[in-house]
Amino acid sequence: MENDCIKVFAPATVANVACGFDVIGLAMEAPGDEFIMRRSSKPGVTITKVHGANLSTDPAQNVCGVAIQALLQKLGNPDAGIELELFKNITPGSGIGSSAASSAGAVVGANHLLGEPFTRKQLVRFAMEGERLASGAAHADNVAPAILGGFTLVRSYKPLDITSLHTPGELWVTVIHPQIEVKTSDAREILKQKVLMTDAIRQWGNVGALVAGLYQENYELISRALEDVIVEPVRAILIPAFYELKVKCKEAGALGGGISGSGPSVFMLSKGEANARNVAEMMNTVYAPLGVDYKIHVSKINTEGVKISKV
Amino acid sequence: MENDCIKVFAPATVANVACGFDVIGLAMEAPGDEFIMRRSSKPGVTITKVHGANLSTDPAQNVCGVAIQALLQKLGNPDAGIELELFKNITPGSGIGSSAASSAGAVVGANHLLGEPFTRKQLVRFAMEGERLASGAAHADNVAPAILGGFTLVRSYKPLDITSLHTPGELWVTVIHPQIEVKTSDAREILKQKVLMTDAIRQWGNVGALVAGLYQENYELISRALEDVIVEPVRAILIPAFYELKVKCKEAGALGGGISGSGPSVFMLSKGEANARNVAEMMNTVYAPLGVDYKIHVSKINTEGVKISKV
Numbered sequence: 001m002e003n004d005c006i007k008v009f010a011p012a013t014v015a016n017v018a019c020g021f022d023v024i025g026l027a028m029e030a031p032g033d034e035f036i037m038r039r040s041s042k043p044g045v046t047i048t049k050v051h052g053a054n055l056s057t058d059p060a061q062n063v064c065g066v067a068i069q070a071l072l073q074k075l076g077n078p079d080a081g082i083e084l085e086l087f088k089n090i091t092p093g094s095g096i097g098s099s100a101a102s103s104a105g106a107v108v109g110a111n112h113l114l115g116e117p118f119t120r121k122q123l124v125r126f127a128m129e130g131e132r133l134a135s136g137a138a139h140a141d142n143v144a145p146a147i148l149g150g151f152t153l154v155r156s157y158k159p160l161d162i163t164s165l166h167t168p169g170e171l172w173v174t175v176i177h178p179q180i181e182v183k184t185s186d187a188r189e190i191l192k193q194k195v196l197m198t199d200a201i202r203q204w205g206n207v208g209a210l211v212a213g214l215y216q217e218n219y220e221l222i223s224r225a226l227e228d229v230i231v232e233p234v235r236a237i238l239i240p241a242f243y244e245l246k247v248k249c250k251e252a253g254a255l256g257g258g259i260s261g262s263g264p265s266v267f268m269l270s271k272g273e274a275n276a277r278n279v280a281e282m283m284n285t286v287y288a289p290l291g292v293d294y295k296i297h298v299s300k301i302n303t304e305g306v307k308i309s310k311v
Numbered sequence: 312m313e314n315d316c317i318k319v320f321a322p323a324t325v326a327n328v329a330c331g332f333d334v335i336g337l338a339m340e341a342p343g344d345e346f347i348m349r350r351s352s353k354p355g356v357t358i359t360k361v362h363g364a365n366l367s368t369d370p371a372q373n374v375c376g377v378a379i380q381a382l383l384q385k386l387g388n389p390d391a392g393i394e395l396e397l398f399k400n401i402t403p404g405s406g407i408g409s410s411a412a413s414s415a416g417a418v419v420g421a422n423h424l425l426g427e428p429f430t431r432k433q434l435v436r437f438a439m440e441g442e443r444l445a446s447g448a449a450h451a452d453n454v455a456p457a458i459l460g461g462f463t464l465v466r467s468y469k470p471l472d473i474t475s476l477h478t479p480g481e482l483w484v485t486v487i488h489p490q491i492e493v494k495t496s497d498a499r500e501i502l503k504q505k506v507l508m509t510d511a512i513r514q515w516g517n518v519g520a521l522v523a524g525l526y527q528e529n530y531e532l533i534s535r536a537l538e539d540v541i542v543e544p545v546r547a548i549l550i551p552a553f554y555e556l557k558v559k560c561k562e563a564g565a566l567g568g569g570i571s572g573s574g575p576s577v578f579m580l581s582k583g584e585a586n587a588r589n590v591a592e593m594m595n596t597v598y599a600p601l602g603v604d605y606k607i608h609v610s611k612i613n614t615e616g617v618k619i620s621k622v
Contacts, residue, residue, distance in 0.1 A: 023516040155520040156513065161535060163523050194505040200541070202467065204515040205334040209466040211519045212474050215526040224472060230511070 006112060008035040009307040010105025011149075012090050012297070013097035014173060014267045015141035018226040018258040019206035023154050024165075025097075027145040028173055028299040031089045033101040035064075036311060037109040040081035045069055053088035063099045063130030064106035070129040071107050075117055082110045091295075094177045095265035100142030103130025108147060108306040120147050120305065124162060135184055142261065149305030151214055168217040171301045172276035174254070176245070176283040177265040179293040182238050187262035190234055199229045219255060219271045226256025226269065238263050245286050252282035273300070316622040317423060319346040321416025322460075322613045323401050324408035325484065325578045326452035329537040329569040330517035334465050335476075336408075338456040339484060339610040342400045344412040346375075347622060348420040351392035356380055364399035374410050374441030375417035381440040382418050386428055393421045402606075405488045406576035411453030414441025419458060419617040431458050431616065435473060446495055453572065460616030462525055479528040482612045483587035485565070487556070487594040488576040490604040493549050498573035501545055510540045530566060530582045537567030537580065549574050556597050563593035584611070 011032040017024040040046055045059035045068045059065025064084060072078045084106065090098040107126045111118050118126075127143035144152040144162050151165040206225045213221035236242040239259065249268045250256060253275035257268035268283075270276040280298045287294050322343040328335040351357055356370035356379045370376025375395060383389045395417065401409040418437045422429050429437075438454035455463040455473050462476040517536045524532035547553040550570065560579045561567060564586035568579035579594075581587040591609045598605050 019515070020519065021515075022512045023519055153516065153519045153523060155516045155532075155536060161520070163520060163527075163529075163532060165519075165523055166526070191508060193508055195508050195511050197502060197504055197506050197541075200506050200511040200514065201333045203511065204330070204332075204518040205464065205466045207515040207519045208331065208334055208464045208476075208522045209472070209474060211522040212464060212476055212526075215477070215523075216474075218474075221466075221474060225466060230508075 004113070005036060005038045005311040006109060007309045007311050008037055008105045008109040010035070010101040010108070011146055011302050011305065013100055013142045013145045014175065014260045015097065016231065016259065016261055017151070017210070018228045018256065019203050019210060020153070021228065021231045022141060023207070024151060024210070025141045025145040026151045026173065027149050027302040027305055028096070028175070028297065029302045030299050031297055033089055033105055034087040035105050035109055036085045037113060038083050039113050040083035042081045042083070043079035044072070044081065046081070046083040048083060048085045051087045053092055055088065063103045063134050066133045067103040067106045067127050067130035068110045070126040071110055071118070071123070074126065075114065080114060082113060084109065091177065093181060095182065095259070095261040095263045096175060096177065097142035097146060097261065099134035100127065100131060100146050103127040104143050104146035105306050106130070109308065112308050121162065123147055125160060145305070147305050150301060150303045153211070165211060166215045167301050167303050168214060168219065168222075170219075170272050172270045172273055173299055173301060174249075174268045174270065174276045174279040174283065175260060175265050175297045176287060177295045177297070178240055178287065179295070180240070180264050182263040184262045187235055187238060191231065192234065195230050202229050222269065223255035226258065228258050232258050235259055235263060239266060240290055240292055241286055242266065245283065248282050248286055249279045252278045254279045315424070316347060316349045317420060318620045318622050319348055319416045319420040320618040321346070321412040321419070322457055322616065323608070324411055324453045324456045325486070325571045326408065327542065327570065327572055328462070328521070329539045329567065330514050330521060331464070332539060332542045333452060334518070335462060335521065336452045336456040337462045337484065338460050338613040338616055339407070339486070339608065340613045341610050342608060344400055344416055345398040346416050346420055347396045348424060349394050350424050351394035353392045353394070354390035355383070355392065357392070357394040359394060359396045361397045361399060364403055366399065374414045374445050377444045378414040378417045378438050378441035379421045381437040382421055382429070382434070385437065386425065391425060393424060395420070402488065404492060406493065406570070406572040406574045407486060407488065408453035408457060408572065410445035411438065411442060411457050414438040415454050415457035416617050417441070420619065423619050432473065434458055436471060456616070458616050461612060461614045464522070476522060477526045478612050478614050479525060479530065481530075481583050483581045483584055484578055484610055484612060485581065485587045485590040485594065486571060486576050486578045486608045487598060488606045488608070489551055489598065490606070491551070491575050493574040495573045498546055498549060502542060503545065506541050513540050533580065534566035537569065539569050543569050546570055546574060550577060551601055551603055552597055553577065556594065559593050559597055560590045563589045565590045
C-alpha cells in the first residue's frame with residue numbers, strides 16, 4: 001500500500017459565471033494542477049516538492065497540506081501519512097481557481113489513498129479549508145466544480161448546500177488570462193454593499209434562466225442569460241479592453257461570458273469546439289496590440305472533476 | 312362556424328414563488344375562471360354577461376376585451392367577432408391571478424376560435440395587455456403560467472423572454488386566501504428600492520437551486536430553496552399570522568411556500584396530495600380562531616394551462 005503511487009489531475013475552474021456571482025462555477029478540462037501522491041509512514045502531510053510556482057512546502061502554509069489535514073482530522077486519523085509532489089500548472093492569481101485546484105486535487109487524491117472514506121461532495125468542505133488559507137474566506141465556488149466537475153451551484157454556506165447542475169454536451173469554454181495582477185481583496189472592496197432591487201430581480205431572472213438553459217440544453221437561452229448587471233459593470237474597469245473583448249468574442253460566435261472569478265481572466269462559453277477556437281483567435285486579435293502578456297485556454301466543460309490515474 | 316361554441320377553463324396562478332419574486336410563477340388545477348365563447352357576426356369583442364363578480368361588460372373596460380382586441384389587432388383582423396360569457400370563479404384581489412386568468416382564458420379561447428394563428432407563447436403578450444388594464448403594468452408572471460401551465464420563468468421584459476420549467480409529477484400546492492384587502496400598489500410601495508448585496512446573492516442562489524430542484528425532481532432541494540430573504544420579510548406584516556402559518560404548514564408536511572403574488576393569499580408546496588391536504592387542515596387550524604374569513608384551495612400543479620372543451 002505504502003508504495004502505491006497515484007497521479008492526480010485537478011482542473012482549473014471558472015467561478016462567478018456571469019449572473020451567478022458567488023454561486024455558479026464550472027470546471028475546465030485544462031489547464032490543471034498535477035500531483036504525484038502516495039501513502040507515507042511519516043504521520044500527517046509531507047510535501048516533497050512544488051514545481052512551477054514559488055509556494056511553501058510547509059503543510060501548514062500550503063493549501064494542499066491544510067485541506068488534507070482537515071480531511072484527516074474529520075476521519076479521526078490525524079496521523080495517517082500522505083506524501084505529495086505538486087506540479088503547479090495553473091498560475092496563482094489568474095482567476096481560474098489556482099488554489100482551489102490544488103486543494104481539490106489534494107483531498108480527492110488523499111481520499112483515494114485512504115480507501116474512499118468520503119464522497120466527493122463531502123470532500124468539498126475540506127478543500128474549502130485550503131481556500132480559507134489562500135484567501136481568508138472558505139469559498140466553495142471554485143472547489144465545488146473542481147471536485148464534482150461540470151457546473152455547480154452553491155445555494156448557501158450556512159448550511160453548506162451544493163448541487164451539481166446538468167452540463168450540455170457541446171458546451172466549451174475559452175479563457176484569456178491577461179498577466180496583470182488583480183487582488184481578490186481589491187476586487188471585493190469595489191463592490192457596492194447595496195444594489196438596486198430592479199437590478200437584483202434582473203440578476204435572479206438570469207440565474208433561473210441560466211440553470212433552466214443548462215437543463216434544457218438550450219444554447220440560445222444560455223446565451224441570453226449570460227448577463228451580469230451587478231458585478232461586471234463595477235469590475236470591468238480592472239480588465240484591459242474588457243468590453244471590446246466581450247463584444248468581439250460574441251461576434252466571433254461566443255454565447256456570452258464575463259469575468260472569471262475576480263479576474264483578471266475573462267471566460268467565454270461557446271457551443272462546440274469550432275466556435276470556442278474562433279473565440280480564442282478573436283481574443284488574440286484584441287489582446288495582441290495591447291502590450292499585455294496573456295495566455296489563452298480552450299477547453300470542453302470537464303464533467304468529471306479531479307481525475308486519478310495510476311502512475 | 313359562427314354557432315360553434317367552446318368552453319374555456321383558465322386557472323388560478325401563483326406568482327412570486329418565494330425567492331422567484333417577479334420571475335417565477337405556477338399554475339393550479341383549480342380554482343379557475345370559465346368562459347363560454349363563440350365567433351360572432353358583430354365585429355370586435357362582445358361580453359354578454361359576467362357572472363360572479365361586478366365587472367364591466369364594456370370590452371374596453373374588461374381585461375378579456377382588451378386582451379382579445381390586442382390579439383385581433385396583431386392578427387390584422389380587428390373586425391373579427393368574438394362573443395363571450397364569463398363565469399368569474401376566482402375572487403378579484405385574492406392574489407392568485409384573478410385578472411390574469413380572465414385575460415389568459417380570453418386570448419387562448421379567441422385564438423382557438425380563429426384557427427390557432429398564434430402559439431401559446433405568443434399569446435402571453437396579448438394577455439399582458441389585460442394585466443396592464445387591471446394593474447397599470449403589463450406583468451407576465453401570472454399570465455405566463457396561466458397560458459403555458461406548470462412553472463414558468465420570466466427572464467426579462469425587454470425583450471420579453473419567457474421559458475417553461477420542468478414540473479415534478481408529485482408537486483401539489485395549497486393556498487389560503489384570507490378575505491382581506493391588500494392592494495397591489497400598496498404591496499409594491501413598501502418594498503425597498505435597494506437591497507443588501509449579501510441578501511441578493513442569497514436570493515439568486517435560491518432561485519438557481521429552485522430551478523435545479525424542479526428539473527432534478529429533488530423535493531428536498533426545492534424545499535431548501537423556497538426561501539425569500541428580500542420581499543417576504545417586508546410584506547409578511549400585511550398577512551395575519553403569516554409566520555405562524557408558515558412554520559405550522561412546514562410541520563404539517565409542506566416543502567415551503569410564501570406570499571402568493573402580492574397577497575393576501577399564501578401558498579405552500581407539498582410532495583403528494585396527502586401532504587397538501589394535511590397542510591390545508593393546518594391552515595384551517597391556524598386561521599379558524601382569527602375571526603378572518605378565508606378560503607382554502609388544494610391543487611396539483613396544472614401542467615396544461617388554459618383548457619378548451621366543446622360545449
